[in-house]
Amino acid sequence: MKKKSIIVLGSTGSIGTQTLDVARWQGYHIAGLAAGKNSELLLQQVEEFRPDIVFSAAPLPPASLPEGTILAASASEVAAYPADVAIAAIPGLAGLEPVRASLSTGKRLALANKESMVAAGELLWEMASEYGSEIIPVDSEHSAIFQALVGEKISEVAELVLTASGGPFYGKDISFDDVSPEQALAHPRWNMGPKVSIDSATLMNKGLEVLEARALFKVPLDKVKVVIHRQSYVHSMVRFIDGQLKAQLGPTDMRLAIQYAISYPARLPTPLANEPLAPTLTFEQPDSKRFPALELAYEAGRRGGVLPVVLNAANEVAVNAFLQGRIRFSGIPALVADTMKSSPSLELTWDNLFAADEWARQKAEELI
Ligand code: MG
Numbered sequence: 205m206k207k208k209s210i211i212v213l214g215s216t217g218s219i220g221t222q223t224l225d226v227a228r229w230q231g232y233h234i235a236g237l238a239a240g241k242n243s244e245l246l247l248q249q250v251e252e253f254r255p256d257i258v259f260s261a262a263p264l265p266p267a268s269l270p271e272g273t274i275l276a277a278s279a280s281e282v283a284a285y286p287a288d289v290a291i292a293a294i295p296g297l298a299g300l301e302p303v304r305a306s307l308s309t310g311k312r313l314a315l316a317n318k319e320s321m322v323a324a325g326e327l328l329w330e331m332a333s334e335y336g337s338e339i340i341p342v343d344s345e346h347s348a349i350f351q352a353l354v355g356e357k358i359s360e361v362a363e364l365v366l367t368a369s370g371g372p373f374y375g376k377d378i379s380f381d382d383v384s385p386e387q388a389l390a391h392p393r394w395n396m397g398p399k400v401s402i403d404s405a406t407l408m409n410k411g412l413e414v415l416e417a418r419a420l421f422k423v424p425l426d427k428v429k430v431v432i433h434r435q436s437y438v439h440s441m442v443r444f445i446d447g448q449l450k451a452q453l454g455p456t457d458m459r460l461a462i463q464y465a466i467s468y469p470a471r472l473p474t475p476l477a478n479e480p481l482a483p484t485l486t487f488e489q490p491d492s493k494r495f496p497a498l499e500l501a502y503e504a505g506r507r508g509g510v511l512p513v514v515l516n517a518a519n520e521v522a523v524n525a526f527l528q529g530r531i532r533f534s535g536i537p538a539l540v541a542d543t544m545k546s547s548p549s550l551e552l553t554w555d556n557l558f559a560a561d562e563w564a565r566q567k568a569e570e571l572i
Pocket residue numbers: 343344345413
């Protein structure tokens with residue numbers, strides 16, 4: 205059987221490098237790579253995988269690409285290049301344009317960029333149906349729900365139950381005014397990039413995932429629930445109308461979700477096939493007082509239109525400001541709440557999305 209060809213958008217990040225591990229496991233052909241600032245790692249990847257097309261946001265030294273390699277002018281140009289699957293792993297709303305470029309070519313989109321689904325869900329599904337493209341989730345929770353829904357009807361779903369590890373501060377008696385970026389970046393379970401690690405510490409990651417789940421599986425917001433599950437072994441669950449639940453469990457390793465998004469509906473052997481079972485599984489209700497980000501996401505979802513765009517943009521500004529030492533950890537949800545307060549309510553169109561994104565980034569900067 206011919207090996208699949210894949211494109212990795214965000215190849216030097218956490219999901220990108222783990223996707224290349226999966227490519228090593230399965231011998232996939234890497235058709236294209238797009239990367240941001242880390243051109244040194246990108247060039248190592250080019251050397252190993254010999255992609256047809258490459259984009260680097262950082263300038264590359266002259267003659268550093270093998271002869272015949274196409275140097276693309278944008279990540280979107282790589283996204284549009286022919287392949288079986290594109291893995292969208294550029295973090296933040298910056299990942300949206302390449303997602304659109306990929307969807308407009310009819311190839312499968314393995315979506316790790318949750319922000320684009322949060323902000324533009326319905327619009328992305330319209331594109332997918334227009335061009336006949338599949339969207340398969342890579343986010344572990346959404347991969348779990350996707351797997352639990354195989355062979356089921358969405359009309360028979362009572363609840364999607366997202367599990368949350370709680371991040372590094374859950375249940376800890378620590379003042380959120382004094383948290384340092386280093387403390388917030390140290391996630392206890394998952395190996396992730398800085399944006400999603402900070403989002404996990406505030407629980408905004410789970411808030412974004414609630415909105416992502418609603419958009420991906422096209423269910424009403426009040427059917428999406430969150431439980432704290434410290435072991436991160438149950439990756440999420442679906443409760444059906446008869447009261448039965450289906451959960452997907454497994455090692456906390458993103459490579460398995462990446463693998464499944466590429467190979468679905470097939471499953472393939474991996475080096476993680478014989479990991480031991482997790483010993484104890486616990487579930488508890490989230491503490492939404494201490495972690496207001498979760499409720500902010502529900503509020504954005506209820507208000508609808510461009511509010512999820514505003515939530516996401518304000519959060520991106522807040523996370524960067526925190527990492528730069530310009531605001532406190534406790535200031536992240538506060539800044540998002542304040543930005544949402546003064547947001548105009550607009551229906552979701554592409555024009556309104558980009559306008560709301562720009563407005564919210566400016567507003568959040570002002571508020572800092
Ligand atoms: Mg996740």
